[in-house]
Every structure is written in structure tokens, then in C-alpha cells.
Amino acid sequence: MKNSGEVGARIRRLRRAAGMSQAELAGDGLSASYISLLEAGKRVPSADVLDQLAARLGCDPADLSGAPPEVSANEFQVELNYAEMALNNGDPDAAFEAYRLLQDKVSLADRPEVWYKAEYGMARSLEHGGRLEEAVTRYEYLHAASVDRPDMVPRLPTVIALCRCYRELGDLSHAIEVAEATLAELEKLQLRPTVIGIELLSTLVGVYMERGDMHRAAYLATQAIEQAGTVTDSRALGAAYWNASVVMHRNGNTADALTLIEKALAIYGEGEDQRALARLRNAYAMLLLQSETAKPEVARDVLEQSLTSLREVGSSIDIAYCLSALAQVELRLGNAEAAIGHAERALELLGPDHRLQSARNHLVLAAARLALGDRESAQDAYERGALMLEASEANRQAAFAWAELAEILKLCGEDERAVWAYRQSMRCMGHRETFLTGRKLTSRT
Structure with missing residues (x-):
């Protein structure tokens, strides 16, 4: 309870506001002199006394004690539900503020x-709002x-989120290490496959693809x-098909990639997660664009639907990814200005x-x-980008x-810079830098 002097001052203020004397507030169960001692801060009222006084003053006991009113578990759940709704409706800033106020x-x-x-x-909320560095700090915590608190903190969803954020930040090694x-x-625990475990596998597939390690990704x-075939959740199988299709496409097997992603679309189409379905359509459009028999017009229709x-x-980031895909489609269709837009x-x-x-x-x-024709830009x-x-x-x-870039520089007549750009390309592919001495090719160690 707060300082007895502060409690006494509240009792006196509320008594006077109610137009009551100390005797009237005391009633049958308390004496006027006891009320006087309370208001002077010379006595600390018990919880029962506070309840009596609050009933006579028509206020909450917390108004007298200064303690925050008790909030029921149901009220907490209502606030959590509101914050979750804001996040699902694409308003991460409102969601963050709602969660923050609840935590306070x-x-x-x-x-x-x-x-x-x-x-x-x-x-x-921070992740959905694109504030990845801040999100990582909280996810790491x-x-x-x-x-220590596996009963309170969802471990696998947190790891998946960390992996996802590190991937977007470009820290692929850390993403792989955590996952x-x-x-x-x-x-090691030899647990049966679970939906969340399959999601972790799928997330890791994407990171290995970004790094170019197609064997591990496959x-x-x-x-x-x-594993998805052993669980009853159809979405787990859909997510597995989705990632496997991207791996097959990166390995040059576009026909099978299209078959798998169409299976994933059928599964997600029967669900209620419209956001995931739209993101899957983005991936499908890219396969249509980059297949041997490219269909850029169809891809554009799919992306506009998404x-x-x-x-x-x-979220704004989901929209950015879709616009990125539309830019590639417009470029393929010869609409350079639309692609730039x-x-x-x-960005x-x-x-x-x-x-x-x-x-x-x-x-x-x-x-x-x-x-x-803007070669300099x-x-x-x-x-x-490189x-x-x-x-x-x-x-x-x-x-x-x-x-x-080397090809562009060569076309522009900048041969020295073109050679430099080629060397950067070779270095990124893991080749040691080479140079010519006379007619002999020598490795520089």
C-alpha cells in the first residue's frame, strides 16, 4: 500500500467532495476519531476498512489506496486480441502501441x-512494419x-522469426546458424514431426537458396x-510444396516446379489465410515469368490480383514484394518506365x-x-545492387x-572497368583472381 499519509489525504479529499463529516463517514463500524487518525496519516487502514470507506464514499478501494485496480485475465485477453487484430489488418504501428500499453x-x-x-x-509488429533491427533485438531477448521459460515463450516461432529477419537483413550465416x-x-529429442517444425525446415530452405547452397536446400x-505427409495439417504440406517448387526452379526444373506450386495454390486456396495465398501467388507469377515458355501477361494478372x-x-513489406515482382514483369513486357515506377x-x-x-x-x-538508354544510371x-x-x-x-555490369561497361567502351567487374563476378563465384603474364595464365595467391 502507498504511504499512509497519501492514503489519508485521499480519504479526506473524497470525504469533503462528498460533503460528509468524519462522523458521517465513520458510520456504525468506525469512530470519528479513527477517521481523524487515518486522515492525519497516523494509522494504516486494513483492506476491510478501505472496503467500508470506499462503499460509503461511492468509489473503488483503489481510489483510496492508490493501487492500480485489478485487471482480470479476460480483460488482458481482450487487449491481446485487439492488438492481434490490428496486426492482422496491416496496421503494425497500432498493434505495437497496443502491445506496449498492455505490457506497461x-x-x-x-x-x-x-x-x-x-x-x-x-x-x-516491428517485423511487419519493416523495422527489422529493432525486431531482432526483441526476438533475440x-x-x-x-x-528458461519454455512454458511462456514460443521457442520455435521465435527461431523462425529470427531466421526470417536475419535473411531479410542479409545476414544469411547468422540465420542458418540459429535455425x-x-x-x-x-x-536429438527425436520428436514426431510437427507443423511448426516443418515451417522451420521451410524457412531454412529459403535461406540456403539465397546463399546459393542448392544441395542443402534441396x-x-x-x-x-x-514430414508434411505425416501430419494432418494440409497447410504444412502446402508450405513444403511451395519451398520445394522454388528449389526445383532454381535448379532448372521449371516444369516440376510449376506442378508443385500449383498443388500448394490448391491447398492454400481452400484455407482462410488470404495474406499467405497472395504471397504464394507472387511466387507463382515469378515461375510463370521465368519458365521456358514464359507467360508475362498471365504473371501480371496474377500479381495484380495479389x-x-x-x-x-x-503489410507494407508484402506490398513491396509484390511491386518488385510487377517491376520484373513490366520489364519483361518492355514497359521500362512502368518497371521503374x-x-x-x-524501395x-x-x-x-x-x-x-x-x-x-x-x-x-x-x-x-x-x-x-540511360547507361550511366x-x-x-x-x-x-551487386x-x-x-x-x-x-x-x-x-x-x-x-x-x-561488366557487359554494360563493355558496351560503353569502358574496358578496364569491365574487366574489374568480371573479376568481381569471378570472386563471388569462389574463383581465385587470375592475371596474364605473357601468354601464360598464372593464379595469384
């Missing part, structure tokens, strides 16, 4: 289950807490499909944290500006970007 009402010692849920919600360590824990994708859905249920808008939405996807948009801008954009990819450890993609 509780302490970690008294209500750890509510406190951790609010902390996890704030981390998710939760990841550490999950070791692989958790997979090793699961294998192995994990096969594992995910096998964009309509994501503007209702997606989509890519630039995507605005992505902000500074989503380095890997931003790099891809710079490469689209480079190709579009080259198509418009194209060179700058290619170099920026450097961002390389910094993100996406060396295979960076190598292709450097090679494309």
Missing part, C-alpha cells in the same frame, strides 16, 4: 504470461528467455515434404533494413534504365549482377 500494465514477476505475449507481439542449431535440438525441401488482396490484408515505390516501402530485396530492386532499375544501379548482394552473402546472385 503488468510486471514480469506478477504476470509473466501476459508480459511475454506482449513482448512477442511487439517484436512481430525472447530466444534467450525461451531456454540449424534448433534443428539439431529437435533431432535436401531440406525433400525432408519437409516427407496486390489487390495485399492492400487489404498485407514499381521498383522505386517498392520506398522496404526502407533501409530489407537489404536483400532492395538489392533486387536496384538490379531491376538498372535493367530498366539501360533499356531507356544503369551502371550505378547495377553496382549498388554490392548489396555481396554484403548479404548472396554471392551467387552478386556474381550474376557483376557480370551484367
Whole structure:
């Protein structure tokens, strides 16, 4: 309870506001002199006395004691539901504030289950809002807490979120380290496959693809499909098909990739997660665009359908990814100016944290500006995109970007810079730098 003097002052203030004398407030159960001692701060009232006084003054006992009113578990759940609704409706800022206000009402010692849920919600809100560095800080805290409080902190969802954020930030090694360590824990426990475990596998598949390690990606994708066949959740199988299709496409097997992603579309189409379905359509459109018999017009229709859905249920980052894909489609259709518009808008939405996807948009801008004859701007954009990819450890993609820049430089007559760009490409592919001495090719060690 607060200081007795503060309690006495509240009793006196509320008594006077009610127009009551000390005797009238005392009633039958208390004496006027006792009320006088209370108001002077010379006595500390018991909980029963506070209840009596509050009833006579027509207020809550907490108004007298200064203690915050008790909040029921149901009220906490209502506030959690509101914050979750804001997040699902694509308003991460409102969701973050709702989770923060809820966490301010509780302490970690008294209500750890509510406190951790609010902390996890704030981390998710930051991620959805594109504030990845801040999200990682909170996810890392939760990841550490999950070791001691597995009953309070969802370990696997936190690891998946960390892996996802590190991937977007371009820190592929850290993403793999976190996810692989958790997979090793699961294998050691020899647990039956679960939906969340399959989701972790699928997330890791994507990271290995970004790094260019297609063998490990293919192995994990096969594992995910096998495990998904043993659980009853159809969405787990859909997610496994989705990732396996991307692996097959990267390995040049586009026909089978299309078959798998169409199976995934059928599964997600029967569910209620419109955001996931729209994101899957984005991947499907890219397969249509990059297949042997490319269908850019169909891909554009699919992406426009996705964009309509994501503007209702997606985050700004989801919309940015869709615009990035539309930029590639417009470039393929010869609409360079439209491609530039989509890519630039995507970069605005992505902000500074989503380095890997931003790099891809710079490469689209480079190709579009080259198509418009602006070679200088194209060179700058290619170099920026290549450097961002390389910094993100996406060396295979960076190598292709450097090679494309070399071709542009060669066309511009800048042979020395073209050779330099080719060397950057070779380095990213893992080759040692070479130079010619006379007619003999010598490796530089």
C-alpha cells in the first residue's frame, strides 16, 4: 500500500467532495476519531476498512489506496486480441502501441504470461512494419528467455522469426546458424514431426537458396515434404510444396516446379489465410515469368490480383514484394518506365533494413534504365545492387549482377572497368583472381 499519509489525504479529499463529516463517514463500524487518525496519516487502514470507506464514499478501494485496480485475465485477453487484430489488418504501428500499453500494465514477476505475449507481439509488429533491427533485438531477448521459460515463450516461432529477419537483413550465416542449431535440438529429442517444425525446415530452405547452397536446400525441401505427409495439417504440406517448387526452379526444373506450386495454390486456396495465398501467388507469377515458355501477361494478372488482396490484408513489406515482382514483369513486357515506377515505390516501402530485396530492386532499375538508354544510371544501379548482394552473402546472385555490369561497361567502351567487374563476378563465384603474364595464365595467391 502507498504511504499512509497519501492514503489519508485521499480519504479526506473524497470525504469533503462528498460533503460528509468524519462522523458521517465513520458510520456504525468506525469512530470519528479513527477517521481523524487515518486522515492525519497516523494509522494504516486494513483492506476491510478501505472496503467500508470506499462503499460509503461511492468509489473503488483503489481510489483510496492508490493501487492500480485489478485487471482480470479476460480483460488482458481482450487487449491481446485487439492488438492481434490490428496486426492482422496491416496496421503494425497500432498493434505495437497496443502491445506496449498492455505490457506497461503488468510486471514480469506478477504476470509473466501476459508480459511475454506482449513482448512477442511487439517484436512481430516491428517485423511487419519493416523495422527489422529493432525486431531482432526483441526476438533475440525472447530466444534467450525461451531456454528458461519454455512454458511462456514460443521457442520455435521465435527461431523462425529470427531466421526470417536475419535473411531479410542479409545476414544469411547468422540465420542458418540459429535455425540449424534448433534443428539439431529437435533431432536429438527425436520428436514426431510437427507443423511448426516443418515451417522451420521451410524457412531454412529459403535461406540456403539465397546463399546459393542448392544441395542443402534441396535436401531440406525433400525432408519437409516427407514430414508434411505425416501430419494432418494440409497447410504444412502446402508450405513444403511451395519451398520445394522454388528449389526445383532454381535448379532448372521449371516444369516440376510449376506442378508443385500449383498443388500448394490448391491447398492454400481452400484455407482462410488470404495474406499467405497472395504471397504464394507472387511466387507463382515469378515461375510463370521465368519458365521456358514464359507467360508475362498471365504473371501480371496474377500479381495484380495479389496486390489487390495485399492492400487489404498485407503489410507494407508484402506490398513491396509484390511491386518488385510487377517491376520484373513490366520489364519483361518492355514497359521500362512502368518497371521503374514499381521498383522505386517498392524501395520506398522496404526502407533501409530489407537489404536483400532492395538489392533486387536496384538490379531491376538498372535493367530498366539501360533499356531507356540511360547507361550511366544503369551502371550505378547495377553496382549498388551487386554490392548489396555481396554484403548479404548472396554471392551467387552478386556474381550474376557483376557480370551484367561488366557487359554494360563493355558496351560503353569502358574496358578496364569491365574487366574489374568480371573479376568481381569471378570472386563471388569462389574463383581465385587470375592475371596474364605473357601468354601464360598464372593464379595469384
